[in-house]
Amino acid sequence: MELDKKDIKIMKILMRNGREKVTRIAKEINLTVDAKNKRIKKMVERGVFIFGIFVYPQKIGYNITTDNLVKLHNFNQEDYDKFIEYLEKHPRVTTLLTISGDYDLNIVIMAKNTVELDEICKNIRTKFSNIISDWKTLFVTKVNKFEYYEFFD
Numbered sequence: 001m002e003l004d005k006k007d008i009k010i011m012k013i014l015m016r017n018g019r020e021k022v023t024r025i026a027k028e029i030n031l032t033v034d035a036k037n038k039r040i041k042k043m044v045e046r047g048v049f050i051f052g053i054f055v056y057p058q059k060i061g062y063n064i065t066t067d068n069l070v071k072l073h074n075f076n077q078e079d080y081d082k083f084i085e086y087l088e089k090h091p092r093v094t095t096l097l098t099i100s101g102d103y104d105l106n107i108v109i110m111a112k113n114t115v116e117l118d119e120i121c122k123n124i125r126t127k128f129s130n131i132i133s134d135w136k137t138l139f140v141t142k143v144n145k146f147e148y149y150e151f152f153d
Contacts, residue, residue: 001046006031007039011049014040018051056143062110064117064139065094069103071134079131086127092120103136 003011009029013020026036043049057065072080087093087107095108107124111117125132 073133075131
């Protein structure tokens with residue numbers, strides 16, 4: 001989808017404050033409320049962005065967030081698809097990325113404590129031990145920036 005300056009301005013406003021009043025957005029970009037709503041609806045339908053919230057896991061009892069780098073080996077498409085589907089449905093997996101380089105996947109896991117994290121990781125690694133060749137866990141100590149894109153200038 002090709003974005004024009006008004007679409008980009010709408011996204012910048014919503015990134016700063018996803019609850020900004022529609023009348024204020026429309027006024028700031030010199031559009032009617034209806035025209036602004038149509039632009040947002042079109043961008044959402046085309047998958048340009050989704051609406052959501054950022055939750056601070058520690059505030060709701062999930063004190064451990066890890067970035068898990070996973071290297072795969074000896075797998076076919078069926079094995080891979082089963083693994084991905086399992087991770088997508090796992091309630092503690094919050095982000096799942098296919099990556100390039102030394103590892104194949106980046107799995108972000110939230111847990112209440114280290115005992116729970118150990119159990120989650122052991123379960124995943126045991127269930128898919130035939131295709132996981134390496135697993136590196138990195139603990140997230142602080143979120144310094146989270147998905148605010150400044151490249152729209």
